[in-house]
Amino acid sequence: MMSNMKKPESLILRRAKAALSIMVERAVEPTPVNYSVWYHYVTGDIKNLNKEIDTFLKKRSLTITDDVNIYLYNKYITPADKNEEEAVSHASQNAQTVLGEIMGVIDKFSGDTQTYNNQIDTHVNDLSKKITDPALKEMAREIISRAVAIRDSGTALHSKLEESRHEVVQLKDSLEKATTESHRDFLTGVSNRKALEKKLDELTAWARESKADLCLLMIDIDHFKRFNDKFGHLVGDEVLKSVGATLFDSIKGKDFVARYGGEEFAVLLPNTPLAGALIVGENIRRTIQETKLTHKDTGDVIAEVTISIGVARYRPEHDSTAVFISRADNALYRSKMGGRNRVTQESF
Numbered sequence: 225m226m227s228n229m230k231k232p233e234s235l236i237l238r239r240a241k242a243a244l245s246i247m248v249e250r251a252v253e254p255t256p257v258n259y260s261v262w263y264h265y266v267t268g269d270i271k272n273l274n275k276e277i278d279t280f281l282k283k284r285s286l287t288i289t290d291d292v293n294i295y296l297y298n299k300y301i302t303p304a305d306k307n308e309e310e311a312v313s314h315a316s317q318n319a320q321t322v323l324g325e326i327m328g329v330i331d332k333f334s335g336d337t338q339t340y341n342n343q344i345d346t347h348v349n350d351l352s353k354k355i356t357d358p359a360l361k362e363m364a365r366e367i368i369s370r371a372v373a374i375r376d377s378g379t380a381l382h383s384k385l386e387e388s389r390h391e392v393v394q395l396k397d398s399l400e401k402a403t404t405e406s407h408r409d410f411l412t413g414v415s416n417r418k419a420l421e422k423k424l425d426e427l428t429a430w431a432r433e434s435k436a437d438l439c440l441l442m443i444d445i446d447h448f449k450r451f452n453d454k455f456g457h458l459v460g461d462e463v464l465k466s467v468g469a470t471l472f473d474s475i476k477g478k479d480f481v482a483r484y485g486g487e488e489f490a491v492l493l494p495n496t497p498l499a500g501a502l503i504v505g506e507n508i509r510r511t512i513q514e515t516k517l518t519h520k521d522t523g524d525v526i527a528e529v530t531i532s533i534g535v536a537r538y539r540p541e542h543d544s545t546a547v548f549i550s551r552a553d554n555a556l557y558r559s560k561m562g563g564r565n566r567v568t569q570e571s572f
């Protein structure tokens with residue numbers, strides 16, 4: 225089995241190594257997106273990608289930032305309908321699965337070198353089936369081939385495998401971090417809209433199955449435009465951060481908070497009936513009202529922030545996530561119409 229694979233692997237391996245060495249040379253982080261860009265560059269299969277990189281290298285400094293890599297990845301490698309965040313998150317998650325598999329393989333190998341010999345083909349084949357992204361496949365092969373080379377050298381096997389394992393752990397950590405970052409709202413630090421959508425799918429499926437309660441609070445800062453107009457955008461941003469932090473501090477356990485967009489937030493409350501969600505909403509509303517935004521130096525109160533909230537309970541029989549959100553949204557609208565700074569439940 226190994227001999228069948230050897231021929232194509234040598235070319236692939238050379239390319240993988242070439243890509244990795246360019247990345248090391250130019251201090252490019254070993255993320256899946258970056259690896260993908262440089263693997264294709266070495267392969268030369270996307271002519272315009274190479275052209276653009278070559279022009280870039282000629283014209284500008286030698287620093288190739290993650291932004292440049294993401295830009296290139298989006299322009300030449302991902303399908304057109306994917307946005308940047310999705311692309312990064314997709315690549316990272318894919319790579320994490322792969323790395324998890326590789327870790328398992330390396331762990332098995334470091335146990336018993338005799339059985340290792342017999343198992344390697346099976347593992348490589350199993351991995352190839354699971355990994356669909358060609359760039360990641362090469363990354364996996366590269367790491368496994370390194371393990372094979374170490375095995376063949378026959379010396380200090382255990383400690384070298386440990387070293388490999390350590391590298392993979394580090395790579396996995398940095399990928400996990402990248403994935404977490406792609407789910408976070410950059411300004412407030414709470415989850416972003418994309419993470420909310422994922423969570424909504426997850427929790428509504430869970431509520432349908434378990435018949436448990438699930439409630440949603442839609443939250444909108446009152447007269448937020450006035451803050452921007454009166455104090456400027458930067459103070460506006462501080463208000464957003466402060467509201468995000470208060471919301472985050474107000475929830476517990478499996479509750480989930482996200483910035484829905486602009487000055488709107490959403491809170492998901494699993495295992496919470498409507499009456500409970502109204503209490504949580506009211507507590508949040510009061511806490512925000514009591515949190516005064518003060519001037520850093522003088523301590524003067526510069527703004528009093530209030531929020532309006534709409535509350536809805538998920539109805540498994542007839543709710544899509546969109547309907548669920550719109551019922552909470554309608555309740556929020558009624559809070560606004562009723563004079564703001566209040567909590568309103570959905571109307572039936």
Ligand code: GH3
Binds near residue numbers: 458560
């Ligand atoms: P209402 O009580 O009816 O919700 O009034 P409002 O002024 O809060 O609502 P409106 O939708 O008219 O205005 C929202 C404002 O939020 C307008 C927009 O400039 C501001 N905004 C959205 N995102 C950001 C942001 O990231 N930073 C800052 N500083 N302002 C933002």
Ligand code: MG
Binds near residue numbers: 445486488
């Ligand atoms: Mg709004």
Ligand code: MG
Binds near residue numbers: 445447449487
């Ligand atoms: Mg508003």
